[in-house]
Amino acid sequence: MGTHETNALLVEQLIDLNSLVAGMTKAVVEAEGLNESQANLLWLLDPGAEPVSLKQLAVRLKCDPSNVTLISAKLEEKGLAVRAPHPADGRVRTLVLTKAGKKARERVLAGAYGRSPFRVLGERDQQQLHRLLKKVLEASEPQR
Amino acid sequence: MGTHETNALLVEQLIDLNSLVAGMTKAVVEAEGLNESQANLLWLLDPGAEPVSLKQLAVRLKCDPSNVTLISAKLEEKGLAVRAPHPADGRVRTLVLTKAGKKARERVLAGAYGRSPFRVLGERDQQQLHRLLKKVLEASEPQR
DNA sequence: CGAGATGCTTGAGCCTGTCAAGCAACGTCG
DNA sequence: CGACGTTGCTTGACAGGCTCAAGCATCTCG
Numbered sequence A, B: 001m002g003t004h005e006t007n008a009l010l011v012e013q014l015i016d017l018n019s020l021v022a023g024m025t026k027a028v029v030e031a032e033g034l035n036e037s038q039a040n041l042l043w044l045l046d047p048g049a050e051p052v053s054l055k056q057l058a059v060r061l062k063c064d065p066s067n068v069t070l071i072s073a074k075l076e077e078k079g080l081a082v083r084a085p086h087p088a089d090g091r092v093r094t095l096v097l098t099k100a101g102k103k104a105r106e107r108v109l110a111g112a113y114g115r116s117p118f119r120v121l122g123e124r125d126q127q128q129l130h131r132l133l134k135k136v137l138e139a140s141e142p143q144r
Numbered sequence C: 001c002g003a004g005a006t007g008c009t010t011g012a013g014c015c016t017g018t019c020a021a022g023c024a025a026c027g028t029c030g
Numbered sequence D: 001c002g003a004c005g006t007t008g009c010t011t012g013a014c015a016g017g018c019t020c021a022a023g024c025a026t027c028t029c030g
Helices: A003-032 A034-042 A054-061 A064-075 A097-114 A123-140 B004-031 B036-043 B054-061 B065-077 B099-114 B123-140
Strands: A081-085 A094-099 B081-085 B093-097
Touching: A003 A034, A003 A097, A003 B004, A003 B099, A003 B123, A034 A054, A034 A064, A034 A097, A054 A064, A054 A094, A064 B081, A094 A097, A094 B123, A097 B004, A123 B004, A123 B054, A123 B099, B004 B036, B004 B099, B036 B065, B054 B065, B054 B093, B065 B081, B093 B099
Parallel strands: none
Antiparallel strands: A081 A094, B081 B093
């Protein structure tokens, strides 16, 4: 496979890129009066998908379920989401976006996409980059 | 420039990739008995470069100088680094790696590089990816 | 129906980070 | 030289996010 040197360069680039994106999204998120973890949770709540249990959210956020409870409470306080009981299983709680929550999520996503550093790339470069990253991700995380 | 859709995909991929790398490096870092922030600081301490003031380290870590004091103290406790006064300016403290610190840093870097998800790419793909990322980074952060 | 398992919540405690105040050393200007 | 403002680091008080352990409600299986 590739050389060690190029590999090292790529890791450094990934770190830089990430710190760059973190700084950019921070502004968007704070404009919504949200926390980083709150924004992450909001990001996960796709209105088009089936409602997800809090436990599954904890897995995806890689954190303790009790923590999800706290973050969900914050979103609920702000009127962005509501906890609804699962219709079939009374133990399970699902978190569903309110109308305001959907709009806030839209703004966060749009803000993140709009400030994406990838926008400086042309159409061809973007697709090539997409192809390469897909290769990396598919090879590394067969799960999902 | 590129389409909105591809741009969005790239942002999602970057997030996935980062969470992937975070999980991988976590193991390496914990094996050294280090914290994430301690590892970040260790990462910055290039033995080949000129010693850096604590303030500059704070800038690079994007955190408060007082925080750097605390993290440095932890590294010092573990015998990985020592705080030395700056020869020319008595106010300034520089953080220098000890012998053990250099070795630990080597292991962390080697571990991170060795588990890099980019290793699945061939030589050509790696270089192409490197080229694309360079383009993105240079366009976005003219400073540094 | 009873025992165990599962999911969520609560409270205690830890760790990490920021902020404000203090101290030491430097530079400058009269 | 000496007094003043600046700069760099450190300290202590404090807030915030996270985890762990315990508790409660609900489901499942015998």
